[in-house]
Amino acid sequence: MSRLRIQGLLLSLSLAFCLNPAFAQELSENDDPSIQRVAPFQVFDNLYYVGAKWVAAWVLETDQGLILFDTLYGDLTDIAIDGIRELGMDPNDIRYVVVTHAHYDHIGGAKRMQDEFGAVVLMTEEDWAMVEEDPIYREYPKPRRHLVATNNGTLNLGRTGLRFVKTPGHTPGVLSTRFTVYDKGFPFQAIMFGGVGLNFEGVERTEMYIDSVKRLQRMGDIEVNIPNHADSGDVFARYEMLKTRKDGDPHPFVDPETYTAWLDQLLINAEAKLLQEQAALN
Numbered sequence: 001m002s003r004l005r006i007q008g009l010l011l012s013l014s015l016a017f018c019l020n021p022a023f024a025q026e027l028s029e030n031d032d033p034s035i036q037r038v039a040p041f042q043v044f045d046n047l048y049y050v051g052a053k054w055v056a057a058w059v060l061e062t063d064q065g066l067i068l069f070d071t072l073y074g075d076l077t078d079i080a081i082d083g084i085r086e087l088g089m090d091p092n093d094i095r096y097v098v099v100t101h102a103h104y105d106h107i108g109g110a111k112r113m114q115d116e117f118g119a120v121v122l123m124t125e126e127d128w129a130m131v132e133e134d135p136i137y138r139e140y141p142k143p144r145r146h147l148v149a150t151n152n153g154t155l156n157l158g159r160t161g162l163r164f165v166k167t168p169g170h171t172p173g174v175l176s177t178r179f180t181v182y183d184k185g186f187p188f189q190a191i192m193f194g195g196v197g198l199n200f201e202g203v204e205r206t207e208m209y210i211d212s213v214k215r216l217q218r219m220g221d222i223e224v225n226i227p228n229h230a231d232s233g234d235v236f237a238r239y240e241m242l243k244t245r246k247d248g249d250p251h252p253f254v255d256p257e258t259y260t261a262w263l264d265q266l267l268i269n270a271e272a273k274l275l276q277e278q279a280a281l282n
């Protein structure tokens, strides 16, 4: 099956996952680690998937320790911790945890990363503020406030550098991150868009989301989409292709065309939502 066929097949699935606000509450299979467990795997020289089936967690390996993107939640957090060990790394080496936004499925294990491994948690000011408020979907252990990630801010660990981009909408302070991944030593520009779903209300927030997608579109040099829900970037289908890749074949995660088309579709969806939100005001 071609890459685009797979993308098309998974698009409807991913929309169901990301756009239905009740999804996470309706299906308890989401919370069951025996159903959600995925064997961890390496995607690039320096990037590993340690997430569950429906929500992602990624480890970026540096010469000075590990950077974890998102923390899963509840019993699912064990999947990330076990995965790091199974891949031959040590969770005590997690230096930083980048939380893409303060919904339970991404932030739920952050306090555990602080308590058990001494990791430093980064989030935007807006989403740290959410931690102080009543949670939108579910309760989670509240992490202690560590570092605030700012728009265009950077984080360096050893020779690895991250650059942050605020992309609000899904929450008021969605945090996206740019970084370099390496395939057999060859560098590619990657991004993690930190909040894709349209499960929020209001004209203002929808306009923020549209601005955020346009900000990502203007970057123009992104080659790799690293999503925080696996289906937003066909992670598992691409990994199947990666496993059978032959010498000289392109890396299946290096796919700027599909990333660009995905952003275009997100913009179309958001503009349709904006019309609905505006109509609801009249």
Ligand SMILES: [Zn+2]
Pocket (backbone or CB within 6 Å): 101, 103, 170, 195, 197
């Ligand atoms: Zn969310």
